[in-house]
Amino acid sequence: xxxxxxxxxxPDELLAEELFAIEKVIKSxxxxxxxxxxxxxxxxxxxxxxxxxxxxxxxxxxIQIGLMALKIRAxxxxxxxxxxxxxTVLSVINAGATPVFADINPQTALMSxxxxxxxxxxxxxxxxxxxxxxxxxxxxDWIKLTTKSNLKLxxxxxxxxxxxxxxxxxxxxxxxxxFSFYPTKNLGAIGDAGIVLCDDKNxxxxxxxxxxxxxxxxYFHPHLGLNSRLDELQAAVLNVKLKTxxxxxxxxxxxxxxxxxxIKNKKISLLSEPLDDKxxxxxxxxxxxxxxxxxxxxxxxxxxxxLIHYPLPLHFQEPCKSIRTDPNGLPFSELHAxxxxxxxxxxxxxxxxxxxxxxxxxxx
Numbered sequence: 001x002x003x004x005x006x007x008x009x010x011p012d013e014l015l016a017e018e019l020f021a022i023e024k025v026i027k028s029x030x031x032x033x034x035x036x037x038x039x040x041x042x043x044x045x046x047x048x049x050x051x052x053x054x055x056x057x058x059x060x061x062x063i064q065i066g067l068m069a070l071k072i073r074a075x076x077x078x079x080x081x082x083x084x085x086x087x088t089v090l091s092v093i094n095a096g097a098t099p100v101f102a103d104i105n106p107q108t109a110l111m112s113x114x115x116x117x118x119x120x121x122x123x124x125x126x127x128x129x130x131x132x133x134x135x136x137x138x139x140x141d142w143i144k145l146t147t148k149s150n151l152k153l154x155x156x157x158x159x160x161x162x163x164x165x166x167x168x169x170x171x172x173x174x175x176x177x178x179f180s181f182y183p184t185k186n187l188g189a190i191g192d193a194g195i196v197l198c199d200d201k202n203x204x205x206x207x208x209x210x211x212x213x214x215x216x217x218x219y220f221h222p223h224l225g226l227n228s229r230l231d232e233l234q235a236a237v238l239n240v241k242l243k244t245x246x247x248x249x250x251x252x253x254x255x256x257x258x259x260x261x262x263i264k265n266k267k268i269s270l271l272s273e274p275l276d277d278k279x280x281x282x283x284x285x286x287x288x289x290x291x292x293x294x295x296x297x298x299x300x301x302x303x304x305x306x307l308i309h310y311p312l313p314l315h316f317q318e319p320c321k322s323i324r325t326d327p328n329g330l331p332f333s334e335l336h337a338x339x340x341x342x343x344x345x346x347x348x349x350x351x352x353x354x355x356x357x358x359x360x361x362x363x364x
Contacts (some may be wrong), residue, residue, distance in 0.1 A: 002305065030232060031216075050199055052199065060194075061228040062179060066169060067091065067092065072125050072126055075098070078103065078126045079120070098123070113138070115144070115330075126152035135163060142174075155176070163278070166262065210223055247347075249281045264362055265364055267290065285340050286338070299343075315330060
């Protein structure tokens with residue numbers, strides 16, 4: 001079986017380093033907001049070119065806490081795509097704001113700027129650009145739109161670790177960038193973990209308080225916050241695995257290049273290949289197929305594991321059916337959800353496995 005993700009193939013040396021780091025934390029007796037978290041926050045901020053980073057419990061909390069720090073609240077609207085993980089919209093709802101769904105560009109599956117323009121109202125305070133599947137694109141256009149419309153630009157970077165456009169890393173274009181380090185991400189912990197990047201000192205201070213009950217110092221709470229702290233064990237693992245991220249991203253890009261070059265089947269469509277390979281880190285490699293379910297079953301029979309990201313657009317989810325959408329509808333989101341299929345693109349795959357996946361796809 002060619003697995004979608006294969007954690008068992010991580011090198012023994014990496015596992016040994018992780019176990020040593022975990023043991024070190026356990027023996028230290030310092031489990032919450034200690035030196036491992038500080039080290040990871042500093043290293044992640046420096047690597048991405050941001051001034052500040054705040055470790056939080058997960059990627060959803062990273063978005064929500066940022067919204068809370070921006071004082072986006074009840075009555076305020078936040079525009080986001082309907083093709084994204086449910087956590088994106090849940091963070092907006094949990095912050096007390098009102099989500100609005102925009103459509104996507106069918107060539108990239110990224111949120112459409114023209115659709116967003118149709119969604120803007122007097123209540124709109126922010127928009128969330130989701131760097132879906134690992135790709136970043138047209139950030140200067142988003143900056144121009146949000147500047148002109150006096151909106152906050154927020155980046156959901158859960159799938160796009162170290163993707164960059166014009167020599168600037170994702171998460172540093174907007175007022176803040178929210179990252180997830182869920183185990184399957186390009187940089188994954190061994191549980192839930194997340195971080196917020198920003199350059200504004202006041203925003204940074206508020207985010208630090210909000211992740212920790214709203215405390216400014218112990219037992220003093222100027223804000224109503226959350227319990228959402230990146231713990232020392234997860235940070236210790238991330239500090240070890242961070243050393244592998246660039247190499248593993250490069251391997252994902254190598255696999256993607258083979259897919260773009262060699263997948264040739266009239267029943268299969270590919271999303272747009274990026275002009276600059278720095279802009280896509282291929283957390284997912286997504287293909288499109290009209291008879292997706294039959295095709296997925298075929299791949300399963302051929303021992304190739306696949307997943308669907310995402311089979312049901314957010315505006316079709318039961319709790320979201322009353323949420324306002326682009327007045328022109330979301331036809332491209334609905335079409336993408338019917339046809340999309342994610343195939344293996346993990347850095348542990350061998351060249352032979354990649355070529356086998358291509359042969360099987362071309363034989364369909």
